[in-house]
Amino acid sequence: MLRFSARGRADNRLSPVFRAIRRSKAGFASPVVRKLVAGTAVLVAGICALAVMAAAVGPYNIPFSHTLAGLLGALGMGQGATARSEQAIIETIRLPRIVLALGVGAALATAGASMQGLFRNPMADPGIIGVSAGGALGAVLAIATGAAAAMSLALPGMAFAGAAGALLLVYLIAAAGGRFSIAALLLSGVAVSAFLGAIVSAIVIFTNSQQAQREMVFWLAGGLDSTGWEDVRIALPLIGAGVVVMIVFARDLNLLLVSEEDARALGVRVGLVRNVLLVCAALVTGTAVAFSGTIAFVGLVVPHALRLVVGADNRVLLPLSALGGALFLLAADTVARTAASPAEVRVGIITALAGAPLFALLLIRHKARAGAL
Amino acid sequence: MKDALLRAEGVSVMLGGTPVLRGVTLAARRGEIVGLTGPNGSGKSTLLRALAGLQKPYEGGIWLGGEALGSTAPSARARQIAFMPQSAERHPFTVLETVLMGRYPHLGRFELEGRRDRDIALEVMRRAGVEEFAGRQIDTLSGGERQRVLLARALAQQADVLLLDEPTAALDLKHRLLVMDAVREEAAARDVAVIAAMHDLSLAGRYCDRLLLMDAGRIISAGAPDEVLTPENLRAAFGVETVIEPDSVTGRPQVTLLGASGISGTAVGQAGGEGPRRMGEGVRVHVICGAGSGRDLMHQLVSAGYTVTSCVLGQGDTDRETAERLKVEFVPSPPFSAVSDVEHTLHLKLVEAADFVVLCDMAVGRNNLPNLHAAAGARRLLIVDGRPFSELDYTGGDAALAFEPLVHQGRRVARPDVLRTLARGSG
Numbered sequence: 126m127l128r129f130s131a132r133g134r135a136d137n138r139l140s141p142v143f144r145a146i147r148r149s150k151a152g153f154a155s156p157v158v159r160k161l162v163a164g165t166a167v168l169v170a171g172i173c174a175l176a177v178m179a180a181a182v183g184p185y186n187i188p189f190s191h192t193l194a195g196l197l198g199a200l201g202m203g204q205g206a207t208a209r210s211e212q213a214i215i216e217t218i219r220l221p222r223i224v225l226a227l228g229v230g231a232a233l234a235t236a237g238a239s240m241q242g243l244f245r246n247p248m249a250d251p252g253i254i255g256v257s258a259g260g261a262l263g264a265v266l267a268i269a270t271g272a273a274a275a276m277s278l279a280l281p282g283m284a285f286a287g288a289a290g291a292l293l294l295v296y297l298i299a300a301a302g303g304r305f306s307i308a309a310l311l312l313s314g315v316a317v318s319a320f321l322g323a324i325v326s327a328i329v330i331f332t333n334s335q336q337a338q339r340e341m342v343f344w345l346a347g348g349l350d351s352t353g354w355e356d357v358r359i360a361l362p363l364i365g366a367g368v369v370v371m372i373v374f375a376r377d378l379n380l381l382l383v384s385e386e387d388a389r390a391l392g393v394r395v396g397l398v399r400n401v402l403l404v405c406a407a408l409v410t411g412t413a414v415a416f417s418g419t420i421a422f423v424g425l426v427v428p429h430a431l432r433l434v435v436g437a438d439n440r441v442l443l444p445l446s447a448l449g450g451a452l453f454l455l456a457a458d459t460v461a462r463t464a465a466s467p468a469e470v471r472v473g474i475i476t477a478l479a480g481a482p483l484f485a486l487l488l489i490r491h492k493a494r495a496g497a498l
Numbered sequence: 499m500k501d502a503l504l505r506a507e508g509v510s511v512m513l514g515g516t517p518v519l520r521g522v523t524l525a526a527r528r529g530e531i532v533g534l535t536g537p538n539g540s541g542k543s544t545l546l547r548a549l550a551g552l553q554k555p556y557e558g559g560i561w562l563g564g565e566a567l568g569s570t571a572p573s574a575r576a577r578q579i580a581f582m583p584q585s586a587e588r589h590p591f592t593v594l595e596t597v598l599m600g601r602y603p604h605l606g607r608f609e610l611e612g613r614r615d616r617d618i619a620l621e622v623m624r625r626a627g628v629e630e631f632a633g634r635q636i637d638t639l640s641g642g643e644r645q646r647v648l649l650a651r652a653l654a655q656q657a658d659v660l661l662l663d664e665p666t667a668a669l670d671l672k673h674r675l676l677v678m679d680a681v682r683e684e685a686a687a688r689d690v691a692v693i694a695a696m697h698d699l700s701l702a703g704r705y706c707d708r709l710l711l712m713d714a715g716r717i718i719s720a721g722a723p724d725e726v727l728t729p730e731n732l733r734a735a736f737g738v739e740t741v742i743e744p745d746s747v748t749g750r751p752q753v754t755l756l757g758a759s760g761i762s763g764t765a766v767g768q769a770g771g772e773g774p775r776r777m778g779e780g781v782r783v784h785v786i787c788g789a790g791s792g793r794d795l796m797h798q799l800v801s802a803g804y805t806v807t808s809c810v811l812g813q814g815d816t817d818r819e820t821a822e823r824l825k826v827e828f829v830p831s832p833p834f835s836a837v838s839d840v841e842h843t844l845h846l847k848l849v850e851a852a853d854f855v856v857l858c859d860m861a862v863g864r865n866n867l868p869n870l871h872a873a874a875g876a877r878r879l880l881i882v883d884g885r886p887f888s889e890l891d892y893t894g895g896d897a898a899l900a901f902e903p904l905v906h907q908g909r910r911v912a913r914p915d916v917l918r919t920l921a922r923g924s925g
Binding site: 382 | 550552571572573574575576577580581583587589590591592595596599600602603605607608610611612616655
């Protein structure tokens, strides 16, 4: 009885979309809808709570009530925080960083989930097609040549170009031997990543300036520091577009995960879908890498954890991965900012330190299922 | 006769530079089950993939209704043609999720499965016998269970054409019948054209309205099962010796395998090549038996390549039926009558011509006593050491009298050792 009424309330609150779906299917709520609604509710609530907390804590702690008012003020509601300095900290320093963390987390986790489906391989991560390595090379070159110091957008620009170039190279190598296959793409991605990684290492070692070297190592460890609204304005539309398109193709991804042959038999234009997913994954990962460096494990651990809870259906998994990735990276970045305050730990170190044991734990507790996506 | 729903004309397919299909022409009408059979590598799977639009022919065309298959949009094609692949991949989806994938072609891009889709999925899962697994992950099912899930998914597509690539390959006996019953029901109830590659010839003979026998990328025989399933066709395509008779219950052709032919038929690359020389080639063995005592032995000898002859066998004798089916030469006599002088003389000629004579542990009565006498004329005699002769003698001692000297003349061999003894003796 209690459950029933609770359900009825949820219906009213989530109208009109939810009601329309229920009505159109004659009272039948697809499990996809049920999982999406429940998952979205939980994750969005988590993100909101965490965002308020993240805006409040830091080298300068702001009381929660002030933070809430400040955030609302930033959204154009109410008068803002009581103190102007507090409002400035929230609006110009913490909020852009929070938004970018959410965007980058969403990008990495969605791209990771897509690549795991496309390659039918649980170990696939967003960087599997060489994008991370290419981005790293671009960034390291930008620092080495001094371009990064001369122009504020030179580093993300060159990192993005490096990511795009790497994808192109991986694709050309995979397509060169005649028949194109997903397996060839995977191998080509591994080869290109290893090759570019070696070049990056060489550049870091042979850079004379200690300052530049430090910057490179910092960038490679991944971080969201010194994020401004300018970064958000560039990164967010690119990430948003890529994530939405990947979600649109989630159903086709389901079939590709079964097998390419089955997908084709069930009417999927396999080549088209594959290319769209590759380009979108590269776009969002390249953007993420360009603005935040290489951040490990988000694309691996978030989709796997969610899969254990909501199952393998990508129509549920991709949207929830976007939210889950956002939540995970925001949490990691908040820890990175505050754990050794006033110093900062690189966020890539936190994600790996937290993500790897979490991943291992999932593996141990769900051995049978974790092995096969 | 209804018009063909799916039609292929002169379809040729190359895979990696090798011709796999060479000008295949076929048509499938609504409501009929067409069986594709033929040896491994004869092109059955490739033909099905071409018909499903998964493999472009380099020559020839395929039409669905009146439209060329190549110009149909993939999603529209998937609403009309359901393809069940041979191997069921492992993946992390549940059974219900997998079967619902059969509904994807019917949904708009942003549409989710509704109640109707779910009802269809549950219904086809029931027919494929997988509804009890609904919530289980595919990874946790056995190979045969996964194959039935694939059938359910294909049925859920509710297409007009159902293409099945060896739908019963991984199934146990009960589920072979269950699955083929479901296929036949689908063909009849929804007026679907079914084309199925089948390895089990008896199952193909039982369920298919028409059969196409393929070898080396061509259709070498087409027609009703009893027209296609002939010993000559099967020898040419598979290189096996068979006996084909109407099943006593269904009347459909029942295929019994005797063994592999010496020379493998028309397979590409070794046409006319010599097969391995077989044990019994050029050796004549005469089997004296009766009432089923020599049935199994005659079959084994024929399979091993021996030239087999048998004794005087009355009509109705089970050994005689076997001899007729195996085309073993014997001396026929009327039912339940004593061996005549003429018959006995003919029998002696067969005995004399044989390199070996094998005397089975048959019951001996007045009627067939001369068969026992004839054994004395053997060049080399093997006596099957089965039941004690005292139990077999229904003549009041006359047979025992005839048997006694044979024991000294021949060699007693246990039944399982007969072939080995023959092989050593003729080597």
